[in-house]
Amino acid sequence: MSIYTRTGDSGMTSLMKEKNISKSDDRIQLLGTIDELTSNLGLVKADTDQTNVVKFLERIQNNLMTVMAKVADPFNKDYRLSKDEVTALEQEINRLESLFEREKKFILPGKTRRSAQMDVARTVARRAERWLVAVDKKYGGDLIIKQYMNRLADYLYVLARYTDYSESNRQQDQPADSQKSQEKRTQETAALQNPAGDAQMKGQDGMQMKEMNEALVQAVLHRLGTPGRVGLDLAKKLIEKIELHALQMGLPSVIAICTPEGNPVAVHVMDGAFLASFDIAMKKAYTSVAVKMSTMELSALAQPGGTFYGVDKADNGRLIIFGGGIPLKAGDTIIGGLGISGGTGEQDHELAQYGQQILKDLLQQ
Structure with a gap:
């Protein structure tokens, strides 16, 4: 036919x-x-x-x-x-x-x-x-x-x-070093197949750069009066910047910042934010430093069959598994946690990522 x-x-x-x-x-x-x-x-x-x-x-x-x-x-x-x-x-x-x-x-x-x-x-x-x-x-x-x-x-x-x-x-691999190039490709393949192990897949160049930058990071933090952790002054500056961006997004939010140990540093409630967002933002900030990853990333790993399935039931319910929490980093050093609650998990995560970028700018001033 x-x-x-x-x-x-x-x-x-x-x-x-x-x-x-x-x-x-x-x-x-x-x-x-x-x-x-x-x-x-x-x-x-x-x-x-x-x-x-x-x-x-x-x-x-x-x-x-x-x-x-x-x-x-x-x-x-x-x-x-x-x-x-x-x-x-x-x-x-x-x-x-x-x-x-x-x-x-x-x-x-x-x-x-x-x-x-x-x-x-x-x-x-x-x-x-x-x-x-x-x-x-x-x-x-x-x-x-x-x-x-x-x-x-x-x-x-x-x-x-x-x-x-x-x-x-x-x-960026060196063509003369075929073995190194092959190792790089192997790492990229493993990253797609095993996101939880991605943090362990930094090459020697990355480790050397980390060592070189660590002293500089600590010097900047010391100048800000916050050696190894975010302080109140830095937290207030960061919150102010995040609030302006949240207003542009039309997203009344609660913005919470904690120390690397999970202790509160500052919490800011924008006009029109949900009452429940206060507690949620605090928990997102705490979760990000407790598991040393964003709550969005944790969410993917906490699904049925995932590495961290059921983690939201641990620690007396203090852990949050939807977007909006992110560990604040200076270089590779976690100096605190940022939690934002006001919109969808994706919107809160986007705002938190913006906060991390602004933190970099503040540390370079």
Whole structure:
């Protein structure tokens, strides 16, 4: 039987249970865009050398097939995504973000060929999401599918940025030292597969730089009157900067700062902040120094089957496993903890990361 049927020559097509539908129909546009996205993901998958990334992309492609079936036959209960698929995307986003520091600026795609293809897939995912909204308004839709499509574009963005970061590190390897280059690639592969071990994968150059900078860090801290820890004066300056950024975000928040031992230094409550945010912000700051990582990173490791599953039940419930807590560092030295509560975990985490960057600026003044 020939692949062509001539039935669509007039510009009409069919869905599973509907016939004579114009190819300009929003549902057909959505199906075509998802098909385009799946093909672009195939290019990304074919060009990556990371086995776990390939498997995750295949999982996404299968989910997109389910989404297409749901669009074509919306009343079939067999075609639906589990909330677990949205959670899986969020966990993978958190895991990748914990492996590198994302640049706070607009990114021009094309730093590497691999990341450029991921960015193409991301833009197609956003277009599919827009068509999904149009279909939802006319024909109704599935909330979980909308959430999934939104997270998918976020995942592809973070994957592209991590790819830029990883490729950049590879290019910095000394070509004459093939053994060292191979060790670097092995570390990058392990980082994708084992985020908890990423902190242990610094090369000799990083260790030497740490030793060189440590004395300088301690000198700066001593000049601020806060040797090895954040003091009240520094905390007040940091809170002031964070509050201005929170106002720009329209995010009334509670900002808490503690010592490396978890003892409170300062807590600031913005006008309009939730009452519950006071206690939550304090716990986020405490958690960040207790586990020496951001609460966003801890969240990814505290999921069922994860290294720290059930950690939120420990320490009399003082540990928080959603975004907004981050250890404050001067160089590689933890000098305190920052906890922010006022928005979603992602918004609080973004604000906390901003605080860490501002801290660097304050220490250089």
